[in-house]
């Protein structure tokens with residue numbers, strides 16, 4: 669494809685995308701096993717129950733991805749969209765309560781290291797999306813890869829899931845340090861997960877803010893305290909989200925409270941409320 673054709677396609681894609689105002693929230697944590705995928709999927713369903721049209725971008729290439737966790741059958745994923753053999757609507761998988769899941773690319777495909785043709789495909793794919801979306805949740809991978817940093821930088825809200833373990837706290841701290849120092853992300857919404865009491869959640873938050881207040885220029889807000897709840901694992905064994913299998917279990921109640929808050933988080937009034945801004949941020953390497 670000649671270069672000017674590519675640029676034209678991208679430009680028309682971006683113009684169309686201006687129509688969609690989408691709230692983009694990424695779910696991070698630094699460490700694996702802290703509950704990112706569980707928070708993402710259950711929050712998605714809780715928001716859907718509040719009437720929001722929710723799409724989940726599964727950017728976690730680990731083993732327990734969203735489709736596996738929900739026992740959904742996935743035939744194609746983002747790599748097919750990037751290759752131009754499927755549209756985004758083709759690959760969307762519908763989950764409980766009508767949430768739409770964009771299955772992760774398999775293997776080593778890194779969304780921040782795309783060729784220019786793949787960039788164009790991705791932007792065009794989102795611009796041609798027929799499915800209406802109010803909220804896009806991005807389930808990120810463990811670690812502090814370029815991909816995690818890009819998604820966080822491009823999102824309007826960054827949720828950091830932590831649990832009361834030294835390694836979770838240090839990994840969350842390291843993630844916030846890099847995001848604030850190198851990527852101008854200064855606000856973080858903390859989800860204390862797997863806590864034994866409300867008090868433990870508040871103490872965990874206090875531990876985190878003691879170090880961030882001292883060493884980083886960031887502001888943290890505790891947005892949810894999710895109790896350790898045996899029904900989370902029970903639901904996982906049934907390949908169901910806990911909010912569906914056990915709607916009134918303590919973890920579900922905590923996620924529903926979070927959804928009520930998240931539904932009210934304002935959309936920015938400037939360009940960053942548009943899906944196009946998210947994608948531009950995502951695919952454009954930060955020049956430093």
Ligand SMILES: Nc1ncnc2c1ncn2[C@@H]1O[C@H](COP(=O)(O)OP(=O)(O)O)[C@@H](O)[C@H]1O
Pocket residue numbers: 697699700701702703704705706707732810861862863894895896897898900901904919
């Ligand atoms: N609130 C909770 N109570 C009990 N177990 C939990 C809770 N949140 C997550 N888990 C369990 O912790 C493990 C990791 O969760 P997962 O969402 O896959 O984490 P991540 O996506 O961060 O790797 C899973 O076995 C899950 O069932």
Ligand SMILES: [Mg+2]
Pocket residue numbers: 704705706728730732733
């Ligand atoms: Mg995960």
